[in-house]
Amino acid sequence: MNRRLALLLCVLALAALPAFNALPAEHPLHVPDFLVSVVGKWICYAILALAIDLAWGYAGILSLGHGAFFALGGYAIGMHLMRLIGPRGVYGHPVLPDFMVFLGYTELPWYWLGFDWFAFAFLMALFVPGLLALVVGWLAFRSRITGVYLSIITQAMTYALMLAFFRNDMGFGGNNGFTDFKELLGMPLNTGATRAVLFYASLATLVLVFWGSAHLTQTKLGRVLTAIRDAESRTRFLGYNVTQHKLFVFVLSAMIAGLAGALYVPQVGIINPSEFSPGNSIEAVVWVAFGGRGTLVGAVLGAFSVNALKTWLTSVAPDLWLIVLGLLFVIVTLLLPKGLVGLLRRRGS
């Protein structure tokens, strides 16, 4: 009961941020704009961390390619946002986005059809990462590629996607990606109200994903996943279909990551191929490891704390951030195998 109350208080504290932002600027409790957008970003990262934790912390699948699912979700919403710019681009073309005019496209590529509708783009943000996870996961789990091999393959996957999205003739804006978004669902993007709406949407999604994951891990399915993590062969010999279970959680995790990306892009206003870079994915893994893998609270806590540290350090001493991040990897693996949550629990008991 106590823990639930603490979680509820945390959520309420987060929810208060945009409300305080709406206060007049001279008010002592006023929260600056940037803090709202930064925390909004962290919430998306926390959703991504939950996705990674579901696969890694509960089913033992360490994917180093979750950044790719995140970015694909972001690209899906980004395509919708590009379509909404309409004739307001720099070139003023009635149909084509600026970068296509610039690259000499004469008509919209077929895979852009349908992205005029928000619902379609939103579904694609879930469907495309899910499909990719299904294909890669099916190929990998079927031939029992596990452990570091799977990690390397997923890393190669996101690397290959990064290279592909950097190409101009992919029709996704090349290395500039998408930006200059104007509006979403009829709301102009750069107003405080829209920021608050996106913030609450992300927060609601985080709560929902957290709640859903907490339930999932308590079901029989969740128990089997944990069993697979701890003893894959034994679970298989007991008659469970390991491949299907892993595939299920991998695809689910990829779709959650895609959802996080879809919430992320309207808030930051840009998506480009560097989101696919292998470094991003592995950084997200460290959030989970630092917070405490195998616990949902740990994943969220890790995402918030590491990103808070990053935001602070990159403004104070930008040169040091990568060294500190590297040290985090070392500390977490050598000294804090259960992460912050493990540390807190040890103190508690």
Place this chain on the structure above:
Amino acid sequence: MRPPPFRGAKKEAAELMPWFFLRGLAAALALLLFLAPARAQEYEALLPGLAGGFAQQAETVERLGLLGDPRAIPLLQAMADARLLRLADGSFAPQQGAAPPEGATLIRINNRVRGALRGALGRLQLVSPDPAERLRAADAILRNRSAADIPLIEAALARETQAPIRARLELALGGARLASEDVAVRRAGVAALGASASPEARGQLLAARAANAELLPEIEAAIAAIDRRLQLRRAAETVFQGLSLGSVLLLAALGLAITFGVMGVINMAHGEFVMLGAYTTVVVQEICRNIPELAPWSLPLAVPAAFLVTAAIGAAMERGLIRHLYGRPLETLLLTFGVGMILQQVVRLAFGAQNREVISPEWMMGTLLLSGGIAVTQNRLWIILFSLVVLLACFAAIRLTRFGLEMRAVVQNRRIAATMGIRTGRVDAMTFAFGSGLAGLAGVALSQIDNVSPNLGTGYIIDSFMVVVFGGVGSLMGTLIGAFTLGLLNKFLEPYAGVVLAKVAVLVGIMLFIQRRPKGLFALKGRAADQ
């Protein structure tokens, strides 16, 4: 050209007694020695003719051209540009300033003289002692494409020894023959051009198609022959590029084959070790720059230096960090990734984020032209050799040394090896140091062909892991085959798919390949395979 007495002397010598022959030979030698000053005198004697009437001028120019004295080149050039002055003392010089000096007169020419000048200049430049000038003259004649040049080019070809100039001249000869009135000469030109493997010859033949309806079948055949040769050359160059990429991959992957393949430690900082090797090369070069005796040896010196530096860091990393995580590969992966990040950032802070320049030694620079016009850059050739030498050294270290024996023993059965008195901890550290040192060697090689920057290694790490996984974990032979297969595959796909898509295609291909053979090309058999 030779004066009559010489011929007479030779004839006499051949028909009469041997000592007459010797005397004749001596006379000939004396004459040869005499000949150079005689030509110089002739040159001096001819010069005043340049100031004569147009007819005399043209004759003088032609004779100067035939004489082949390179001193005439600047004078004739100036004459053609209407800048030649006759000075007050009767000598000639090109006009330097805007106005001619006191007492000098400008030499005037007409079109006939101009024509003679063109011919003479072409002739003279073709025999110039300066190869660059000869090449320029050959190029000029190549553009000219006039049948009148044929004897000129033939004469120059008879004398020319340098291959690139000869190739130009042969091309020019073909072009000149194509412009001839005589069908037989043109036919010979087509045949000569068709025997080459140059895109320019192909262009000439294509252009000649319209004007030579009667030679059309021959021209088409010649073009087809050139295309075949060009295709062959392209294929050969692609093979070389593939081997070059493969050798780089081999170097980068050999260290991984030891640390990942043999020890099972996944080292994500391997790319950073490669980078450190490249920076060691930079540092060694900086040190050697101040010591003149060492300067040309900086690269050979960098090889052991890079090995030792990265091996030491590797050993420290194994003893200090990785040792605690044996049996937990995922944690090892994260840990080494973090170490790689730190190394990269430390180097960036210490050396700056911009690229550092590494100067290749003289013997590694330049391009070798193999038969058939296949261009091969020397530094890449050296790297292919270097990678094979390193591979052999690896084999030797593992198969022939005490260290290799202990290493294999620990891999096969750690506890029994320990019981036999092998200090397994020390062997672990040394094995890891060995693998890291190999990464340093890869860095030395990469510094010769890639930009030395803090993120040098990141570009190779995923590819090298692919090589190890593809070739089969724990097999050096597999690494060799894997590296060269991937290198060649990449380069052969590039013309069709572009650089990026070729890479993507190879990555996807490997993922599919692992479906069929999850343990790689050269899977370990027996008990070791289960581990």
